[in-house]
Amino acid sequence: MGENGNHNGGLPFLTLYNRRVSYYCQMVRLAMVEKGFPFQTIDVDYLQGQTYEPDFVRLNPACEIPVLKVGSPPEETVICGSQEIIDYLDRFAHRGTDAEARPAVDAFRRRCMTVPVSEISLGVTRDAHLLELADFSQMFRTRLASRVNRVSVINEKIAAHPELREAYQQKLARVLHSEDQISTPARLRGLLDGLVLFLDEVDLLLRNNSNGNPLPQQGESWLFGAEFTNADMILACILARVDLLGLAGKYWDETERIFLADYYRRLKKRPSFMQQCVPHSSFA
Ligand SMILES: N[C@@H](CCC(=O)N[C@@H](CS)C(=O)NCC(=O)O)C(=O)O
Known part of the structure; x- marks a missing residue:
C-alpha cells in the first residue's frame, strides 16, 4: 500500500503504522498528504489487539497507533503519537503556518x-x-x-x-x-x-x-x-x-x-x- 505526495522535505523513507478507520491515524495521514510527504503504510488492526503484540509494544510502549518510522536501521527514527508525528513533520515541511497564526x-x-x-x-x-x-x-x-x-x-x-x-x-x-x-x-x-x-x-x-x-x-x-x-x-x-x-x-x-x-x-x-x-x- 502506498500514497503519493510531492516531496519528502529531505526525510528518508516514511512508514506509518496505522489503520484506515483510526481517528488519530486519519489526522496523521491527512497531514502527510496535505504537507506532501510520500509514505507507505503498515496496517495494524488495533480493534483486534494487534497493538498489544510484543513486537509492536517494543516499537511503541503506549500500545497505540499511529507510529511513524523514518528511514531504516541503523539510521532509523521512530515517532509515536499523532501530535508528535505532525510536529516532527512540520520541521521538514516546505511551508509552515505563518508565525502570526x-x-x-x-x-x-x-x-x-x-x-x-x-x-x-x-x-x-x-x-x-x-x-x-x-x-x-x-x-x-x-x-x-x-x-x-x-x-x-x-x-x-x-x-x-x-x-x-x-x-x-x-x-x-x-x-x-x-x-x-x-x-x-x-x-x-x-x-x-x-x-x-x-x-x-x-x-x-x-x-x-x-x-x-x-x-x-x-x-x-x-x-x-x-x-x-x-x-x-x-x-x-x-x-x-x-x-x-x-x-x-x-x-x-x-x-x-x-x-x-x-x-x-x-x-x-x-x-x-x-x-x-x-x-x-x-x-x-
Ligand atoms: N494520544 C495518542 C492516541 C492514539 C490512540 O488512542 N490510538 C488508538 C487507535 S485510534 C489505539 O491504537 N488504540 C489501541 C487500544 O486502545 O487498544 C495519539 O494522539 O496518537
Whole structure:
C-alpha cells in the first residue's frame, strides 16, 4: 500500500503504522498528504489487539497507533503519537503556518485533543437508544462492537511477557479510565454535551471569521484564514467521526450551526479529506 505526495522535505523513507478507520491515524495521514510527504503504510488492526503484540509494544510502549518510522536501521527514527508525528513533520515541511497564526492554531489543536473522540465512539456504539436515533455506519458499529476485550488481552499479555509489564500496565490504566468515562448513560451524555459545547465554539469562531456576514462563507476560508492548517486537519477528523457515528445531521444542518455546516460542506470538496477521512466500502 502506498500514497503519493510531492516531496519528502529531505526525510528518508516514511512508514506509518496505522489503520484506515483510526481517528488519530486519519489526522496523521491527512497531514502527510496535505504537507506532501510520500509514505507507505503498515496496517495494524488495533480493534483486534494487534497493538498489544510484543513486537509492536517494543516499537511503541503506549500500545497505540499511529507510529511513524523514518528511514531504516541503523539510521532509523521512530515517532509515536499523532501530535508528535505532525510536529516532527512540520520541521521538514516546505511551508509552515505563518508565525502570526501559529499560537492560535496550536491552541485550537490542544482544544481539539481534549475532545474524547475515542470514548464517544465506543459509548455511542454501545448505547442502543442513540443507535436508534442515528443513521449509524453499520460496518463501523459492527467492527467497534466486536473489538477484543482489551482488559483481558492486556492481562494475558502481562502474564506471557513480564518484561513488558510496565508498558502493559500503563495502557491498562488508560483503558480502564476510558471505560470509566462511558460506564453509565449519564456519563456518555456528559461527553456528548461536551462535544456540543465544542461544536458551538467552532461555529462561533467560523461565524466571527465571516466578519458578521450573515451568509456562510463560500470561498476557501478555513479556521485561521486561507491556509488549511493543522487546526483544520484535526477538526476535519473530529467532524468526520461525528458524521461516521451518524450524528452529523443532529449537530449541524441548514438551520443549526450553519457556519459549521458550511465548513463541513467545503471540507467534503477537499480530495485529501475524502481520501483519508471518509468511509469507503473497505473502511474498517
Ligand atoms: N494520544 C495518542 C492516541 C492514539 C490512540 O488512542 N490510538 C488508538 C487507535 S485510534 C489505539 O491504537 N488504540 C489501541 C487500544 O486502545 O487498544 C495519539 O494522539 O496518537
